[in-house]
Amino acid sequence: AQSVTQLGSHVSVSEGALVLLRCNYSSSVPPYLFWYVQYPNQGLQLLLKYTSAATLVKGINGFEAEFKKSETSFHLTKPSAHMSDAAEYFCAVSEPVLTGGGNKLTFGTGTQLKVEL
Amino acid sequence: DGGITQSPKYLFRKEGQNVTLSCEQNLNHDAMYWYRQDPGQGLRLIYYSQIVNDFQKGDIAEGYSVSREKKESFPLTVTSAQKNPTAFYLCASRGSSGIERSGYTFGSGTRLTVV
Numbered sequence: 001a002q003s004v005t006q007l008g009s010h011v012s013v014s015e016g017a018l019v020l021l022r023c024n025y026s027s028s029v030p031p032y033l034f035w036y037v038q039y040p041n042q043g044l045q046l047l048l049k050y051t052s053a054a055t056l057v058k059g060i061n062g063f064e065a066e067f068k069k070s071e072t073s074f075h076l077t078k079p080s081a082h083m084s085d086a087a088e089y090f091c092a093v094s095e096p097v098l099t100g101g102g103n104k105l106t107f108g109t110g111t112q113l114k115v116e117l
Numbered sequence: 118d119g120g121i122t123q124s125p126k127y128l129f130r131k132e133g134q135n136v137t138l139s140c141e142q143n144l145n146h147d148a149m150y151w152y153r154q155d156p157g158q159g160l161r162l163i164y165y166s167q168i169v170n171d172f173q174k175g176d177i178a179e180g181y182s183v184s185r186e187k188k189e190s191f192p193l194t195v196t197s198a199q200k201n202p203t204a205f206y207l208c209a210s211r212g213s214s215g216i217e218r219s220g221y222t223f224g225s226g227t228r229l230t231v232v
Binding site for chain 1: 209221
């Protein structure tokens, strides 16, 4: 069964500092991996996704993530944090349909990012 | 504009009552999903439907029911059997090209509170 672990339920950074949100996955086959962002009382918005093409994936709002199979990781980074980045971030995994994954997403427990002046 | 509409945004339920949360999409997506979100627990799958008139239980289906009579609509009923229904409920849909191409589109959620 697939699963996702997000280390750190709360991360605080200064404006302009590097953002690093950690995600490790468990999957029996090469997975599809996603990062979503959620602002208060809203739905989830896709930031970026890895679907077995390039291992370094660039997303919206200056975020990127690198798929590292050897470390089973898909950490999210942004070189310089902005106040508008304050939100909750979710990592998610899906197994391909042919392996029985059925296109279902399994989410991590989320990381709340706080950006301070 | 195409998207997913969830209503109402806020819903209050008395103990012992059934309530129905609405989810409508005009994206022509085949698959639809219901997730429950609780603080510190991420999103957990309640039910999903890959085609009209068919649906499957997710990880936490007890106390919930769904129907999929139309492609555009996937309502969720929270029954009195659900002992702890207070949560944020999110509906999502996915196109037929697969998750790797179309991903999920989420609605803006319904916050249900038991009073």
